[in-house]
Amino acid sequence: MEKESSKPSSIPEKKHSTVSSPSHSHDAASVRKHLDVHSPRKQQAVRSETPKHYKGLLISLIVVLAVIVLYNFVVMQSLNKKVSTEVEKAKEAAKPALISVTAIYPADCAVCKDLTTAIQKIKGLNVNVTSSEDMVAGSLDAQALIEKYAIKKLPALVIKGDVDKLAQAGLEKKEDALIFAEPEPPYYDLEQDDVVGDVTATIIKDSSCTKCADLAPLVAQLGRSGIAITETKQIELASSAGQQLVKRYSIKQVPALLFSSDAAAYPIIVGAWPQVGSVENDGTFVLRQQNPPYLELPSRKLVGLVDVVYLTDQSCTECYDVNAHRQILTGFGISFAKEETIDVSTTRGDELVKQYTITKVPTVIISGYLSTYRGFDEVWKNVGSVESDGSYVFRNMEAMRGAAYKDLSTGKIVGVAPPQAQ
Template identity: 35%
Template sequence: MKTEEKEMNHIDADEEMRESVSDDCCGKDHGEQVQKNSRFSALAKKNPIKALWVILVVVLVANIAAMTFFTVTVNSKLSDAVELVRPQEGTLTLVLPSNCPVCGDLSAQKKMVSSQNIELLDDRVVSADSTEGKTVIEKFGIRKLPALVFVTDEKIKDRLARALEQGARPVGENTLLWEQEQPPYMDAQSTEVTGLVGATYLTDKDCIECYDVQKIMRPILQQFGVVIVSEDIVDVSDARGKELVEKYTMTRVPALLLSSQASAYSALEQVWGQVGTVEQDGVFVFRDPARVGATYKDLEIGKTVAPDSGA
């Protein structure tokens, strides 16, 4: 019996110790909460109307906080949505060279701009040699003409910038500039035009079977975008014809000679080595009629050569 009593006393002591530890760990917080609950219970018993008002005020403050957060969030998203669909306002100015009718008008770029979510407040065309044209050229650092300038009073929207970035050069945050990159174009400072090509067709009137070099080569040049502004047909028996044969060591006719401006057409320049040469003075000389399947005259042997007969 004494042993059992000791064991029971030991168990009771352990439980008291655990309760004591528990009270030390969380008694403070629990005590504060109990104290608050006691005060509120006392208030509710003493003055239930005032207690009700306290509850209502707490609920009201919580609701106001929640509604404020919700309103701010919704308004922010709504503003973003409205801004996204709102047209970008701006002006469009096309600067054209006055003395280059073949330089184009950037119509494709202008059409692309008009197809976007843009509200044009002004759309005008000015001459490069006018006062306004000179001001635009200087202000935006325009190098080549024609040029197209889109200006807005605010930063250009990212979506619009991505849609229009092809071929455009940004000038600051509110301006996009397009310049005529493909020849022909005019240098805005020197007013010199690049890409105006002269063509000379060297023929032999005694070769009836020979191909029509003008008829065959003109469409090929057009495919490369080459703008021909002058054409001459010269026979090998003429004084100028003999001069060209000697100067460029011509061995096959009919042949084609292009002025040095042909170098402005990079695609043509890249393939020209397969059919001819570029001389020291920049002239492009077409030397291989067989590449177009044509009958020609070999000046070295004085005979006509058909496409499949060889020299």
């Protein structure tokens, strides 16, 4: 048999496909993109766009800074202007005020106070008085000022000029002037056409009462305090005028003191009077809280005298002087009817020691109208006792501030330092 030929059979050759797979296609695109970015042309484009972006931002910042600088400049200019204005105001305020002073006095008021004190006070301020003039009410110029500024009381001051620099108490701004029209009494009231504060004092007394208090010193003291008491009348209780006043004002104590209605012009009188007296329907001020001694009406009984016993121990030479009590009582204005000094060694002294249970001497025993002395009872409750018979007995030796006394229960002297050792 013939052997089959060993030549290989003809097999068509496969051609390689040129189509790439998807993954290979993506990688190629990335490479191309990367190459494009880093290509010289692309880099030049990026570089050309970057400065434009920063340039816009830089311009914005410059604009903002310019606005801030401009704002600060405007604010500083405003502040500088304001400071300059305030400095100028301060300088102007520091300059003396240029003023003119016109004093207007009533035509007929001998008791009215002058304006010397008020004028000196004004001149003591930061002022330069360019002119000063005195006028009398009734003159044409004075009347014109009185009407223009509605002045009600005289004397008065009219101040013109730099009045805004003189905003002082007691000066009232009216139109272009400062007015001082609240003078101290006595003054002339233009509406009443009369003097206000010209006080008359009337004392009703009984000259036969030699122990009665004298009110004349009180009137003089009030006059020295600034009250213009231009007349003081003294009327006897037994006289017709005295009896009429006692009846009209229901007076229960003599001596009595009355002030005319002009006393109402004085704050010191108005403030204190409710505690010491009354103001009647006609304006009269009647003193009703008298300092004793005085006569009670209608009985004419003398009220306010006291009897004093100074109780001592002659054996105690170191003890304080019992007369110190007299000085204290006199300080309260107390008037004495009878005074006596008694030693504890005497029969009368021993009786007093036992009657009032006295344990310490020296001391004082007082009887009489002590309750009529204002304030005395309030003080006494801290230093002594009031007995059942109305007598006042001093007991608080500590009130004598360390003074030596004798303790009758022990016979020892208290308050004396022991002798120093040699």
